[in-house]
Amino acid sequence: MKIQTECVPCLLKRVIYETKQSTKDKNLQTRAIRNACWVFSEIYDPNTSSAIIATKVHKIVYDTLGDKDPYKHLKNQSNVVAKSLLPKVEGLIKASECPLKTSMICSIIGNMMDFGIAGSSAKPEMLKNVFKKTFDEGLGYDNYMPLEKLLKKAHNIVLFTDNCGEIVFDKILCREIKNFNTNIFLTLVVRGEPIISDATIEDVEELQFKEVTDEILTTGCFAIGIDFRNLPSKLDKSLKKTDLIICKGMANYEAFSETDYRPIAYLLRTKCSAIANSMNNPIGVNAIKVYE
Amino acid sequence: MKIQTECVPCLLKRVIYETKQSTKDKNLQTRAIRNACWVFSEIYDPNTSSAIIATKVHKIVYDTLGDKDPYKHLKNQSNVVAKSLLPKVEGLIKASECPLKTSMICSIIGNMMDFGIAGSSAKPEMLKNVFKKTFDEGLGYDNYMPLEKLLKKAHNIVLFTDNCGEIVFDKILCREIKNFNTNIFLTLVVRGEPIISDATIEDVEELQFKEVTDEILTTGCFAIGIDFRNLPSKLDKSLKKTDLIICKGMANYEAFSETDYRPIAYLLRTKCSAIANSMNNPIGVNAIKVYE
Numbered sequence: 001m002k003i004q005t006e007c008v009p010c011l012l013k014r015v016i017y018e019t020k021q022s023t024k025d026k027n028l029q030t031r032a033i034r035n036a037c038w039v040f041s042e043i044y045d046p047n048t049s050s051a052i053i054a055t056k057v058h059k060i061v062y063d064t065l066g067d068k069d070p071y072k073h074l075k076n077q078s079n080v081v082a083k084s085l086l087p088k089v090e091g092l093i094k095a096s097e098c099p100l101k102t103s104m105i106c107s108i109i110g111n112m113m114d115f116g117i118a119g120s121s122a123k124p125e126m127l128k129n130v131f132k133k134t135f136d137e138g139l140g141y142d143n144y145m146p147l148e149k150l151l152k153k154a155h156n157i158v159l160f161t162d163n164c165g166e167i168v169f170d171k172i173l174c175r176e177i178k179n180f181n182t183n184i185f186l187t188l189v190v191r192g193e194p195i196i197s198d199a200t201i202e203d204v205e206e207l208q209f210k211e212v213t214d215e216i217l218t219t220g221c222f223a224i225g226i227d228f229r230n231l232p233s234k235l236d237k238s239l240k241k242t243d244l245i246i247c248k249g250m251a252n253y254e255a256f257s258e259t260d261y262r263p264i265a266y267l268l269r270t271k272c273s274a275i276a277n278s279m280n281n282p283i284g285v286n287a288i289k290v291y292e
Numbered sequence: 293m294k295i296q297t298e299c300v301p302c303l304l305k306r307v308i309y310e311t312k313q314s315t316k317d318k319n320l321q322t323r324a325i326r327n328a329c330w331v332f333s334e335i336y337d338p339n340t341s342s343a344i345i346a347t348k349v350h351k352i353v354y355d356t357l358g359d360k361d362p363y364k365h366l367k368n369q370s371n372v373v374a375k376s377l378l379p380k381v382e383g384l385i386k387a388s389e390c391p392l393k394t395s396m397i398c399s400i401i402g403n404m405m406d407f408g409i410a411g412s413s414a415k416p417e418m419l420k421n422v423f424k425k426t427f428d429e430g431l432g433y434d435n436y437m438p439l440e441k442l443l444k445k446a447h448n449i450v451l452f453t454d455n456c457g458e459i460v461f462d463k464i465l466c467r468e469i470k471n472f473n474t475n476i477f478l479t480l481v482v483r484g485e486p487i488i489s490d491a492t493i494e495d496v497e498e499l500q501f502k503e504v505t506d507e508i509l510t511t512g513c514f515a516i517g518i519d520f521r522n523l524p525s526k527l528d529k530s531l532k533k534t535d536l537i538i539c540k541g542m543a544n545y546e547a548f549s550e551t552d553y554r555p556i557a558y559l560l561r562t563k564c565s566a567i568a569n570s571m572n573n574p575i576g577v578n579a580i581k582v583y584e
Contacts, residue, residue: 005308008325009301016297026338033300034333041330046318 001254003050004274008040011054014196015061017116022070032064050274051254054224058195062222069194071115071164074124078113078165078197079207081124085131089172092135100151101144103169103176104267108286109134110166111249111269115197124165140270140285147265147290151181154243158187159213160226160256162249162268167199167207170248174212187238188213192220198251225255250275263292293546295342296566300332303346307353309408310488314362324356342566343546346516350487354514361486363407363456366416370405370457370489371499373416377423381464384427392443393436395461395468396559400578401426402458403541403561407489416457432562432577439557439582443473446535450479451505452518452548454541454560459491459499462540466504479530480505484512490543517547542567555584 015036019029039057062068069075089106096102112134113127121127151157157177161170174186188209191198201218209216219225220232231239239245245264247256253266253275266289270276276283307328311321331349354360361367381398388394404426405419413419443449449469453462466478480501483490493510501508511517512524523531531537537556539548545558545567558581562568568575 005312005321005325006305008308008329009304012301012304013298016300020297029297030336030338033297034336037300037329037336038333041326041333044322044326044329046322 001050001257001275001278002046003044003048003053004277005046006272006274007050007054008044010272010274011057012036012040014116015057018058018061018070018196019065021074022065022067028065032061035060035064049254049258051223051225051251051258052227054251054254055195055222055227058224059222071194071197074115075164075197075199075203078124078163079168079203081127082110082113082165082168085128086168086172088131089169093172093176100148100176100180103173104144104147104288105135105139105286107166107169107173107248108139108267108269108288110169111162111267112271113165113197114163114249114271127165134286137286139288141279141281141287141289143265143288143290146292147288148180150244150263150265150290150292151177151184154181154184156185156187156238156242157244157246158189158238158242159246160189160248160252161199161204162247162252163197164199164203165197166248167203171207171209171212174209178212185215186213187215187217187242189217189219189235191223192218192232193222195222195224196251223255225251225253228255228259253279263290265290293342293549293567293570294338295336295340295345296569297338298564298566299342299345300336302564302566303349304328304332306408306488307349310350310353310362311357313366314357314359320357324353327352327356341546341550343515343517343543343550344519346543346546347487347514347519350516351514363486363489366407367456367486367489367491367495370416370455371460371495373419374402374405374457374460377420378460378464380423381461385464385468392440392468392472395465396436396439396580397427397431397578399458399461399465399540400431400559400561400580402461403454403559404563405457405489406455406541406563419457426578429578431580433571433573433579433581435557435580435582438584439580440472442536442555442557442582442584443469443476446473446476448477448479448530448534449536449538450481450530450534451538452481452540452544453491453496454539454544455489456491456495457489458540459495463499463501463504466501470504477507478505479507479509479534481509481511481527483515484510484524485514487514487516488543515547517543517545520547520551545571555582557582 019032036057093099093102217235221230247266249268270281270283281287311324328349385391385394509527513522539558541560562573573579
């Protein structure tokens, strides 16, 4: 997705949020905010991907703060909250006529746990209050059937994770994918370095993702979504031979929507109008969208 | 008011809004947005008044766009909408036991017509839909009684206007002030140059403010609120001898709250948390607040 004008104030909101997560030092906060503005003044361009610009903005902020992981505490909290909801999720899946679809919806609801932007949650605990309501909404954009068809015939799939918290539900999703088609070789991809509240290798190791996946790779570097100019060769090979890419969340959409990888399925909560419009989806809904 | 972190994305939202009001040329829009970010990167400082920073940000945007009045069309529309509501306002004042207070509330409701920021209206027409509901809310912060006391004994008052649209109701307010205390010499102040949707001398001349005021001055220059370093000598003298300053809207609060002028009364809709917090008022209410 090319950056939209509205992404600029939204990204700055997130920068301010992470700055305050990282430090109480007002001078340091001010330097970080000023530097983020400076990056925008240098590289803002409606012909550039929002993911590329956001990566550079967050990079200078993290460097200015001297903080490799301003969201560390929030990420841990998000995982704790999501784990507390696991019995509810397992109950829904057990009671469901279509456990795979139900696991997808739960994993999309997990995508609401995202911080510092409009349409996201203020605190990880919020998910507990909105889970039932959001589950009852079902899918506001429903490409489940074409996705199920692709999964039926797939041998290799690559699944890109997004935030901590939702990663807990993604594990259930991985298990249900493997239950649905036992022939699938499932490659999971997490971020190469901590960036915003996204899951890294430590998170999936702690959550024992080995039990439900065949391979775990990383994006290899500090990037919102994926930096395709710095793709690790292993991930590059996986993407070339895969039958299906599944992307959780908005950042992966922002990056992959600039490429020709197909078929690709996006599972996300449409939290902002820029992405909702770009996907031609309503805003504020649970969405499964497949591009074949 | 010192600039708050949240003012940065909010101001950028407004910059984007005015840029789109001014031109469809994407390259020009991009240059304006980049330049606004550059100004922030140079001067953002939590020890500086939000009005001073906002003035410099809007200045570079107007200069980049080569547009002296990006809100021209919206300002005209706002006056048209407000005029269409005049019979309703006059009816309320006629039926009121306290016409002065009622005229203040109506004038504060007019302050909702403000564009490109959160808590404001998307279109001038919106005021028609929310007028009754907002009137019925009454005052969420009510210093009417101390203000009435000050008006009772005042000989000279200076009233600073804010946006177009609301200026139509401000005329009724001026009339009611003069009705309330016929001894008052009422000086009205509008912006010295077009800036955002604020009223200028053309607006008050067209609306025949001479009928209800004794003197009309301007702030003398391009500024959000008032630039006290460039105060015209006439206005400076008026402020020194006045018994009471009345300020409509948030921009005047942003500027005057950095000074010691007293007594001063703010009549506004608290549209953002930065100003609501600074005034120790709830957000989203009609407020009369007096500092003696």
